[in-house]
Amino acid sequence: MLEPLRLMCVLAHPDDESLGNGGTLAKCADEGIELSLVTATRGQRGWKGPKDEDPGPDALGALRTAELEAAAAVLGISRLWVLDHMDGALDQADPQRVTLEIAQRIREAKPQVVLTFGPDGIYGHPDHIAISQFATAALVRAAAPDDALGGEPHAVSKLYYAAVTRELIDAYEAVFGVFDKHVDGRGRRAFAWPDWAVTSRIDARRFGGTVWEAIREHRSQLRDYQKLAELPEEQWLRMFGEQTYYRAFSLVNGGRGVEDDLFAGLREGRHG
């Protein structure tokens, strides 16, 4: 019996899975690929309503965890782990602890492919950058002999970073305006990967309905995302029709050809 194909996403906040990777995840689920998700924070500081109505980090974290569970179900994610790190402070978490938590879940779920943010964190978000580093380090820990982790070592075959293109940033900015995240007194804007660095383009056009359904489960965030509900189809497709990645690590590297499948090189001898 061949092992089933498995994809694990390692992300920072509830909604990273739907907004950034929803099309890829829905497509993989449709192909029968087993999906798991590790989300490092509960989005405890992501209140979008009036300041005096902010329920506080504990209550908001519980609410957003429930929203994430609902979105994960829509996308076909069968295993979800929400870790308890503080939203907005992931880069100050203990690296030994976070990489252990992720590596343990890698050993448990045994994904062949792992997906996370790139070193740019899309727009320099420190949590996204931190989880990219933790996920990458956790891959190494999971594969090495390490009794502290429990379970058997597991070597992931491919690691991908989300790599946004200029076209995608333009499409987002046309809807939401230019987003300038302030970190340590300096602005950080979205960083476009050059086209030649995009190794993998996933056609997600068929899954727009599922993606919107998943985004909509993040009800506490809809103040920001409601605009998406009225988007003309052409604009929606510019934002969600294709998801682009950079293959950061691979044991089955197929050269310079652009992949249309994150499991390229891993399906040989399988059906579908």
Ligand SMILES: [Zn+2]
């Ligand atoms: Zn995020």
